Amino acid sequence: METKRCSNCGDVKSLSEFAKRKNRKSGVYCYCKKCANAAKAKYKITHPDKDKLSRRKSMLKKRYGLTLEQYDAMLEDQNGVCAICGGVNKGGWRLAVDHDHKTGRVRGLLCQSCNRFVGEIENDTKRLNTALSYLKS
Numbered sequence: 001m002e003t004k005r006c007s008n009c010g011d012v013k014s015l016s017e018f019a020k021r022k023n024r025k026s027g028v029y030c031y032c033k034k035c036a037n038a039a040k041a042k043y044k045i046t047h048p049d050k051d052k053l054s055r056r057k058s059m060l061k062k063r064y065g066l067t068l069e070q071y072d073a074m075l076e077d078q079n080g081v082c083a084i085c086g087g088v089n090k091g092g093w094r095l096a097v098d099h100d101h102k103t104g105r106v107r108g109l110l111c112q113s114c115n116r117f118v119g120e121i122e123n124d125t126k127r128l129n130t131a132l133s134y135l136k137s
Helices: 033-046 048-064 068-077 112-121 125-136
Strands: 003-005 012-014 018-020 028-032 096-099 106-110
Touching (some): 068 106
């Protein structure tokens, strides 16, 4: 069994107790998982806004291919309100990024209510027209 000394606590542990890192000579991170998790938790406490912003930027890029600047520009173009109802989310929640699940194309920003509505009709215009006819009767 191969071992490594943790750079933080100094304990010699098996390689399975270290997170994998392809770019390291040993193939694992320099801190053991326990120390790495403790350092990450401490960072989140001491830098809550920076960590939150970093996660948000990462999520926007990964899910929708958007930068934070692009999201903010869309929000400004929509005057800070939902593209469908013209409202805002209660409780200060950000508007959701609406996108076509088939093509991935971003359509706009929606409040939670409109986002759920669009998700429920699943881009099915026939279903939407049937619902409109029902509501008009």
